[in-house]
Amino acid sequence: MGYSVSDRNRANNNRGQMFEHLVDQGCHVYRQKKVAIIEKTPEPFRVKGKNKDGTFVGWFAGHAQPDYKGTLKGGRAIAFEAKMTVKDRIQRDAVTVHQAGCLDYHFDMGAKVGVCCMIKNTVGFVPWTVWRDMKEIYGRKYMLEKELREFQVATPGYIDFLRLSEGDGYGSK
Template identity: 65%
Template sequence: MAFSKKARNRSNTDRGRLFERLVDQACLFYRNGGVAMIEKTPEPFRVVEKYDAGFFKGRFTGHAQPDYKGTLKGGRAIAFEAKMTGTDRIKKSVVTDFQTACMNYHYHMGAYVGVVCMIKNTVAFVPWSDWLRMKELFGRQYILEKELLRYQVPTPGFVDFLRQSEGGAGDAG
C-alpha cells in the first residue's frame, strides 16, 4: 500500500520531532549529570498576530543559527546541527550556508562542533571537520547510512552524541 504524499510528509514530521526529543533528552541527561549545559537555539522570529489557545501568526526575522549550543564540563563550547532523514542519504546542503558559517566560526574558536544525524535507523555524530570534507572522504556531497556507521553513537533512550561508539571518529573539534 503506497503512502500519499501528505501521509509521507506527516510521517517525516513525526520522525523529526521524535529525533529532536531524543536529542533534547540527551541535553537534559548531560545537564543532570554535570557533563554539559546544552540548549536548543530558538528560531529568530517575531509574533505578528495572536489568536486564542496559544496560536499565533509569526514571521522569521533572521537566519537560523546552529540548532544547539552550550558548554561542556571544563569550559569547552559545543555547537551542532541536528538533521534526520528517512531516505538512504543525508546531503551536506541540509546545513544552510549561514549555519555553515556559524559552525565554522565556532570550530575555529575551538568548540566541539559537528552534525548529529539520523539516516533511517542509524544515529551518529559527524565531526565538523569530516562534514566539511564529505566530498574528499566519500567522493560526493552526501553520506550514506552504511558510511554513517563509523560515526554511530549509542541511543539508550536518548542520542548519546558525546560518546562515540567503538571505532567512532573521536573528537569533533
C-alpha cells in the same frame, strides 16, 4: 493500499520530532550527570499578531543559528546541528550556508562542533571536519547510512552524542 503524500509527510514529521526529542533527552541526561549544559537554540522569530483562538501570525526574523549550543564540563563550548532523513543518504547541504558559517566560526574558536544525524535507523555524531569536507572524503556531497556507522552513537532512550573522545576532529583545540 499505498500511503498518500500527506501520510508520508506526517510520518516523516513525526520521525523528525522524535529525533529532536531524543537529542533533547541527551542534553537533559548530560545536564543531570553534570557533564554538559547544552540547549536548543530558538529560531529567530517575530510575532505580528495573536488570534483569538490562540494561534498567531509571524515570520522568521533572521538566519537560523546552529540547533544546539552549550558548554562541556571543563569549559569547552559545543555547537552542532541536528539533521535526519528517511532516505538512504543525507546531503551536506542539509546544513545551510549560514549555519555552516556559524559552525566554522565555533570550530575555529575551539568548540566541539559536529552534526548529530540520523539516516534511516542509524544515528551518529559526525565531526565537523568530516561533514564540511564530505566532498573530499567521499567524492560527493552526501553521506550514506553505511558511512554514518563509523560515527554511530548509542540510543539508550536518548541520543548519546558525546560518547566520542577528544582529538576526534570536532574542534581545533
